[in-house]
Amino acid sequence: MGELTITPGSACQGCGAALAARLAFKALGSNVIRHGIPCCPDSTTKTPRFSTVFEGGGAQLTGTSRGLKAIGREDVMAVGFYGDGGTYDIGFQGLSAAAERNENIMVITKDNEAYMNTGNQRSGATPKYARTSTNPVGPRSRGKPRPKKNIPFIFAAHYVPYVGTASVGFPEDLISKVNYMKTIKGFRMLIIQSPCPVGWRYDPAKTIEIARASVQSGIWPLYEIMDGKTFKLNYKPKELKPVTEYLTPQARFRHMTEEEVADIQETATASWENLLKADEMGRLII
């Protein structure tokens, strides 16, 4: 596997998304057209690149995939490397429609849980209680009032061939998922949790530590869902770490009370138990 990203990019120190790009494109190889929409950081790869309007991520992959088919080059992979804004929010409609049509495309989302490109404004991917520049903490606000959208399950409910979650803290898992996606056709999506030191407000040296704590505490479980039914949990520690290992190093959660931390702990534990059950059955009931 050769390095396909061009360095230095425009990423900050400790950028999780830059690492996500490096790992994903390394695994993808060079027979790729990379598709971008406005997002951060502006990764560059040694591949052709297309870009379009923010909301057009699903549509441009569709157009490329159909165009490649028309010119007899279906071997070339149409890959979108988008942010959480372009996936969860402004780009959601077009991606949902592309999933429903089961376009032969690959969507890789580096999820840094806010609009980091414009300075940490909340997105549909921002977790509950996180402080962002549009969820300041004050007498009327405890950070973001509602949880993050469950986007992997939402896309799985389109009955697409593949939806997976990954983390920059678990590179082997990430790479093996990209490798698997290369072997199948149809709509494939990988959501990579990509810590952002600037927005999450932690020491840039701790990106991997935080990414790992997220997975190990059940906040960001690693799993894959095939055809909207087959479910596999890829990382199952005997015991989950407490969510405080994930929350405490990040200043975006620093204002949280004990009750609020307990709320997150309860949600993470309950959801983990559900995932264990699904894993045991090997399927999701959607």
Place this chain on the structure above:
Amino acid sequence: MVGNKAAATAVKLAKVQVASAFPITPQTTITQYLSEMYAAGEWDFDFVNVEGELTSQVVVQAASRTGARTFTCTSGPGLLYMHHPMQTTGSSRLPVVMAVVHRGYKGMQPDHSDLMSQQWTGWGHQYVEHAQEILDSVLMAYKVAEDPRIRIPIAVGYDGYVLSYTAEPVEIPAQEEVDKWLPPNKAMPSVLPDEVDPSTFARGWGGGDPQMPWKVHHEAILKIEEVLKETMDSFEKTFGRRYGNGMIEEYMMEDAEVAILAMGTIAGTCKAAVDRMRKEGKKVGLIKLRSYIPFPVKDFREWAKKLDGIAVVDRSICPGKGGPVFAKLRDSLFDQEEKPKTLQFHAGLGGKEVRVHDFEMIGDKILKAAKGGKVEQVTWV
């Protein structure tokens, strides 16, 4: 054949490879015809039924980047929804062809406010009069858009209902002749990983004159004039039909003292009015405007030397500003030494019927103004 069928037939004759559209009245039946053509598998054609117009525009944009020949179509509000990605298609110089089946914004009946509102998106804009002209113009649009000197997307506009759902006789050119006249699209450099120029991998961040892309884009669109005129000549040579010089089409203009400038279906109504006025000895002619962008500045400057008056009939209005064609015509003639009297007429907005006697009234007014008579500058027909 109805107008929408003529558009779909042109898509088939052009052997479009990827089309995408979202149904909206009065464009809807094009999506149905294209779906039927896809289902029948008559040629190597892919039709993407999407969830909205924004997506259809982006689908053809990306497919066009791969080098495929593409088509989309919409009407009124659907075109507004496409506004954002139309800018990208224009700026990326992609030879997409789009049929715009006119529908106004104040009600569903046709006027030209939909396509007129997209004039900053960097496309070529054409307006046509009848079903045969739809078919021929869509074919010619590919020839022009894919010309290596141009590489600009082109919108072909025609009035909803009056053309989209009204049957007229249409001559369909032979496929072999179209194949010969319109070879496969070779406009775009390859974007394939094994063929692409590696210098395009990284995104350029500034460094050059930031104004330059606008200048280059503007000048490429201006070049459409020359290529459209050439294309009209070669189209006539092959298929035996022509529409003026491509930019404008003149009717009874040889000895005209005044002209009425009209676009789209009402230009046909105007022809009937010109016939009547001619019988009464009034030297009135019609200049049908086919290309609004680029605007036939040269042609109008030539006509300005010969005419005493031009009545401009705008089927759209920029509220608070006025008719776009009137403004552009006067702008073209402002610094000419010889210039005719010009009058502005607002007609056919919101689908309001424009009748033959309305055009006779317009003709009488411009004749009177040309002879120095006192006539109000702006008339709502």
